[in-house]
Amino acid sequence: xxxxxxxxxxERRHAATTEAMLEAxxxxxxxxxxxxxxxxxxxxxxxCAAGTFYLYFKNKQELFEALLVRYLExxxxxxxxxxxxxEDPIEKIRQSMVAALEYCHDHTGFVQxxxxxxxVRHRALYERLAEIGWTxxxxxxxxxxxxxxxxxxxxxxxxxxxxxxxxxxxxxxIFSFMEMFSAAxxxxxxxxxxxxxxxxISGGLLGKEVL
Amino acid sequence: xxxxxxxxxxERRHAATTEAMLEAxxxxxxxxxxxxxxxxxxxxxxxCAAGTFYLYFKNKQELFEALLVRYLExxxxxxxxxxxxxEDPIEKIRQSMVAALEYCHDHTGFVQxxxxxxxVRHRALYERLAEIGWTxxxxxxxxxxxxxxxxxxxxxxxxxxxxxxxxxxxxxxIFSFMEMFSAAxxxxxxxxxxxxxxxxISGGLLGKEVL
Amino acid sequence: xxxxxxxxxxERRHAATTEAMLEAxxxxxxxxxxxxxxxxxxxxxxxCAAGTFYLYFKNKQELFEALLVRYLExxxxxxxxxxxxxEDPIEKIRQSMVAALEYCHDHTGFVQxxxxxxxVRHRALYERLAEIGWTxxxxxxxxxxxxxxxxxxxxxxxxxxxxxxxxxxxxxxIFSFMEMFSAAxxxxxxxxxxxxxxxxISGGLLGKEVL
Amino acid sequence: xxxxxxxxxxERRHAATTEAMLEAxxxxxxxxxxxxxxxxxxxxxxxCAAGTFYLYFKNKQELFEALLVRYLExxxxxxxxxxxxxEDPIEKIRQSMVAALEYCHDHTGFVQxxxxxxxVRHRALYERLAEIGWTxxxxxxxxxxxxxxxxxxxxxxxxxxxxxxxxxxxxxxIFSFMEMFSAAxxxxxxxxxxxxxxxxISGGLLGKEVL
DNA sequence: AATGAATGAGAGTTCATTCAT
DNA sequence: GATGAATGAACTCTCATTCAT
Numbered sequence: 001x002x003x004x005x006x007x008x009x010x011e012r013r014h015a016a017t018t019e020a021m022l023e024a025x026x027x028x029x030x031x032x033x034x035x036x037x038x039x040x041x042x043x044x045x046x047x048c049a050a051g052t053f054y055l056y057f058k059n060k061q062e063l064f065e066a067l068l069v070r071y072l073e074x075x076x077x078x079x080x081x082x083x084x085x086x087e088d089p090i091e092k093i094r095q096s097m098v099a100a101l102e103y104c105h106d107h108t109g110f111v112q113x114x115x116x117x118x119x120v121r122h123r124a125l126y127e128r129l130a131e132i133g134w135t136x137x138x139x140x141x142x143x144x145x146x147x148x149x150x151x152x153x154x155x156x157x158x159x160x161x162x163x164x165x166x167x168x169x170x171x172x173x174i175f176s177f178m179e180m181f182s183a184a185x186x187x188x189x190x191x192x193x194x195x196x197x198x199x200x201i202s203g204g205l206l207g208k209e210v211l
Numbered sequence: 212x213x214x215x216x217x218x219x220x221x222e223r224r225h226a227a228t229t230e231a232m233l234e235a236x237x238x239x240x241x242x243x244x245x246x247x248x249x250x251x252x253x254x255x256x257x258x259c260a261a262g263t264f265y266l267y268f269k270n271k272q273e274l275f276e277a278l279l280v281r282y283l284e285x286x287x288x289x290x291x292x293x294x295x296x297x298e299d300p301i302e303k304i305r306q307s308m309v310a311a312l313e314y315c316h317d318h319t320g321f322v323q324x325x326x327x328x329x330x331v332r333h334r335a336l337y338e339r340l341a342e343i344g345w346t347x348x349x350x351x352x353x354x355x356x357x358x359x360x361x362x363x364x365x366x367x368x369x370x371x372x373x374x375x376x377x378x379x380x381x382x383x384x385i386f387s388f389m390e391m392f393s394a395a396x397x398x399x400x401x402x403x404x405x406x407x408x409x410x411x412i413s414g415g416l417l418g419k420e421v422l
Numbered sequence: 423x424x425x426x427x428x429x430x431x432x433e434r435r436h437a438a439t440t441e442a443m444l445e446a447x448x449x450x451x452x453x454x455x456x457x458x459x460x461x462x463x464x465x466x467x468x469x470c471a472a473g474t475f476y477l478y479f480k481n482k483q484e485l486f487e488a489l490l491v492r493y494l495e496x497x498x499x500x501x502x503x504x505x506x507x508x509e510d511p512i513e514k515i516r517q518s519m520v521a522a523l524e525y526c527h528d529h530t531g532f533v534q535x536x537x538x539x540x541x542v543r544h545r546a547l548y549e550r551l552a553e554i555g556w557t558x559x560x561x562x563x564x565x566x567x568x569x570x571x572x573x574x575x576x577x578x579x580x581x582x583x584x585x586x587x588x589x590x591x592x593x594x595x596i597f598s599f600m601e602m603f604s605a606a607x608x609x610x611x612x613x614x615x616x617x618x619x620x621x622x623i624s625g626g627l628l629g630k631e632v633l
Numbered sequence: 634x635x636x637x638x639x640x641x642x643x644e645r646r647h648a649a650t651t652e653a654m655l656e657a658x659x660x661x662x663x664x665x666x667x668x669x670x671x672x673x674x675x676x677x678x679x680x681c682a683a684g685t686f687y688l689y690f691k692n693k694q695e696l697f698e699a700l701l702v703r704y705l706e707x708x709x710x711x712x713x714x715x716x717x718x719x720e721d722p723i724e725k726i727r728q729s730m731v732a733a734l735e736y737c738h739d740h741t742g743f744v745q746x747x748x749x750x751x752x753v754r755h756r757a758l759y760e761r762l763a764e765i766g767w768t769x770x771x772x773x774x775x776x777x778x779x780x781x782x783x784x785x786x787x788x789x790x791x792x793x794x795x796x797x798x799x800x801x802x803x804x805x806x807i808f809s810f811m812e813m814f815s816a817a818x819x820x821x822x823x824x825x826x827x828x829x830x831x832x833x834i835s836g837g838l839l840g841k842e843v844l
Numbered sequence: 845a846a847t848g849a850a851t852g853a854g855a856g857t858t859c860a861t862t863c864a865t
Numbered sequence: 866g867a868t869g870a871a872t873g874a875a876c877t878c879t880c881a882t883t884c885a886t
Binding site for chain 6: 051
Binding site: 477 | 866867868869870
C-alpha cells in the first residue's frame with residue numbers, strides 16, 4: 001500500500017512535470033516555431049534548467065513529438081466518442097467534425113502548434129510518427145473513408161470521386177479553417193463555424209451539379 | 212547611350228545571377244526546408260561563394276522572400292491572364308484555378324518551396340510580405356471575392372456564406388490539393404485534377420442542399 | 423560494547439559498499455575509460471543512486487584513485503610476500519615479477535584499469551598519489567633498486583648502467599607486457615610468460631656483450 | 634602561371650594555418666590531455682576563433698589524429714632513412730633506434746602528445762588509424778620483424794623467443810624510455826641514452842644466459 | 845564584383861555534483 | 866544513510882554574416 005502510494009506519488013510528480021514541460025514547449029514553439037524555439041527559452045518558460053528536460057525527453061525532436069501526440073490523442077478520443085453516439089455514417093463524419101472544431105476552440109494552442117511549430121510539413125510528420133509506432137491517424141482515416149464509402153453506396157455521397165480523395169477534401173477544408181479559427185478566435189461562434197464548414201463540405205460531397 | 216547600354220548589360224548580368232541564386236536556393240530549400248538549408252550549401256549549388264549572396268540579398272530571410280515572390284508573381288500573372296480571357300465571374304474563378312493548377316504542374320518546385328521551406332506559416336508570411344510592400348495577394352484576393360459576390364447576386368453561388376469565407380474555402384482546397392499533387396506528381400493528369408477539384412469546390416459554393 | 427559492535431557492523435557495511443562501488447567503477451572505467459565513464463553509469467552498475475557515491479568518495483577523481491590504490495596495495499603485498507620468501511637479491515626481483523604476473527593474471531581488470539582508464543599518464547598519477555600521501559610505490563622502488571645494487575656488487579648485474587635505470591628498464595618491460603597479456607589473456611600460460619620476460623630482462627640486466 | 638602561383642599561395646597559407654593549429658593543439662593537449670583540452674583553449678592558443686578549427690579539421694578527434702600522424706610520419710621517415718644507410722639487419726634496428734631517439738630529443742612534444750594526450754590507449758589508436766587507412770606502423774613493424782628473423786637465422790639473436798615478441802620487447806623499452814627522456818630532457822645526452830638502451834635491449838635480444 | 849576564410853554567438857546536449865526528501 | 870531529480874556550467878560543433886583581399 002505504502003509502496004504503491006509512494007510510486008503513485010512519484011508518478012504523479014513525474015506526470016505533472018512532464019505536463020508543465022509540454023506546456024512550456026507549446027508556448028514557446030507556438031510563439032517562435034520549432035527551429036527558432038531554443039531549449040533555454042523553453043526551460044525558462046517552464047521554470048527549470050535546460051538540462052532537466054533531458055530527464056523527461058530524449059531530445060528536442062521527441063519533446064515536440066510528445067507535445068503533438070498528446071494533443072492528437074485527445075482530439076481523436078473526442079472524435080471517436082462523438083462518432084460512437086450516432087449510427088448514420090454521414091452523421092458520424094459530421095459529428096467527428098463537431099468534435100474537432102470543439103477541441104480546436106478549447107485548445108487553441110494545439111492548432112497553433114500543429115501549424116506554426118512543425119519542424120516538417122505535416123505529411124512528413126505523420127510518417128515520422130508512424131515510424132515510432134503511433135499509427136492512430138492512419139487508422140482513423142481508414143475508418144472515415146469506410147463511412148464515406150457507405151455514403152456512396154447509399155447514393156448520398158457523390159461516387160464520381162474516390163473516397164480517399166473525398167477524405168483529403170474534408171481534411172483540407174477542416175485543417176485550413178481550424179488554422180483560421182485558431183488565429184482569430186472568437187470571431188465566430190463554434191456553432192456558426194460548424195454550419196459554415198459543413199455547408200461547404202457537404203456541398204462538395206454531394207456535388208450534384210456543376211456551376 | 213553607351214552608358215545606358217553598359218548599365219543594361221550589368222543589369223542583365225545582375226538579373227541572371229539573381230536568377231541562378233534563386234534557383235539554387237529553391238533546390239536546397241525544397242530538399243532541406245528553410246532552417247536546415249545553409250547558405251554554404253546554397254552557394255555551392257549556385258556555384259559561387261557564400262559571401263556573394265549578400266551582394267544580392269540582404270540576408271537569408273530576404274532570399275527566401277524573393278524566391279517566393281518570384282513564383283507568386285508568375286502564378287498571379289498566369290491567373291490574371293486567364294481571367295481576362297473570359298467574361299463570366301464564376302468562369303473567371305474557374306479559369307484562375309486552371310491557371311494555378313497548370314503552374315503548379317509546370318513548377319513543382321514552387322509548391323514544395325511554399326509548403327516545405329516556409330520559415331513561418333503562410334499567413335504570417337503574407338503579413339511579412341505586405342510589410343515590405345508586396346501586396347499583390349491581397350489585391351488578387353479582393354478581385355476574386357468581387358467575382359464571388361457577383362455570383363451570389365446572380366443566384367449562382369450560395370448566399371448563406373459570406374464571400375470572404377467562400378474565398379477561404381477555395382484557397383483551402385486548392386492549396387491543400389496542390390501540395391498533394393506536387394508531392395505525388397503524375398498521379399493524375401492536370402485535366403482530371405482540375406475536374407476533381409472543381410467538382411468539390413463548385414459543390415461547396417453551390418451548396419444547395421445539406422446531406 | 424554494543425556500541426563498538428554496532429560500529430563494527432556499520433564499518434563492515436561501509437566497507438562492503440565501498441568494495442561494490444569500486445568494482446562497479448572498475449567495470450565501467452575499463453570498458454569506457456575514465457573520462458567517458460559517467461557517474462550515472464557506474465551507479466547503475468553498482469545498483470545504487472549516483473548521489474550515494476559522494477558519501478563514500480569526495481569526487482570522481484578520488485574514486486579512481488581509491489580504485490587504483492586498492493589494486494596496487496594487493497599487488498605490492500603479493501610482491502613483498504614472495505620477496506620475503508627468498509634470500510638472494512636477484513631472486514627477490516625475480517619473485518617479485520612472478521607475483522606481479524600472477525596478480526595480473528588473476529586480476530585482468532587491474533591492468534586494464536591502469537592502462538585504459540587512467541585520467542592522466544601513470545607518472546603524473548604516481549605524483550598525485552604521492553601528494554595525497556600514498557608513497558608505497560616509491561618505497562617499493564627504492565627496495566628493488568637496493569637489490570639491484572647488491573647484484574651489481576656481486577658482479578651478477580651489469581654495472582655500466584645505474585641501478586635506477588635498470589629499474590626503469592624492468593618496469594618498462596613488465597608494464598608493457600602486462601598490458602599485452604591482459605589485452606590477450608590466455609594466449610600464453612603464466613609460466614611461459616614469466617620465462618619469456620625473465621629471459622629478456624635478465625639478458626638486459628646481465629648485458630655481457632653487445633651484438 | 635598566375636593561377637598556379639595563386640593556388641600555391643593559398644595552399645601555403647592553408648598549410649601554415651594547419652601547422653599553427655596543430656602546434657596549438659599539441660601545446661594544450663600536452664598540458665591537459667586530450668579530454669581536458671577544450672577547443673576554446675586550443676583556439677585561444679592558436680589565436681583564432683574556435684569555429685575556425687572546423688574549417689581545417691572535421692572534429693576534435695581528427696585534429697588529434699592529424700597531430701599524431703604528422704609526428705609519426707616524420708619519425709618513420711627518419712627511421713627508414715637511417716635503416717637504408719646500413720646493410721646489416723641488426724644494425725638496421727639499431728639505426729632505427731638512433732633515429733627514433735634523435736627525433737624524440739628534437740621533438741619533445743611528440744612523445745608527450747603520444748603519452749599524455751592520447752584519447753585511447755596506443756594499441757586502440759593504431760587500430761583507429763588503420764581504419765582510416767594509415768597503416769604505416771604495421772608496415773614498419775613487419776619490416777623490423779623481418780630483420781629480427783634474419784638475426785635469428787644468423788644466430789645473432791636468441792631464437793627461443795618469437796620475433797614478434799622480441800619486437801614487443803624493443804617497443805616496450807624504447808617507448809617507456811622515450812617517455813622518461815622527454816619528461817626529463819637533457820638529463821642525459823642522446824649518445825649516452827642510446828648506449829644505455831642499446832645495452833639493455835641487445836642484452837635481452839642476445840639472451841645467452843639467465844642470471 | 846566576387847571571394848571565402850574567419851568570426852563568434854549560440855545551438856543542443858551531457859554530466860559531475862548537490863540537496864531536499 | 867540513501868536517494869535521484871535537478872542543476873548549470875561547460876562541452877563540441879554549426880552557420881549566418883562580415884570584410885580584407
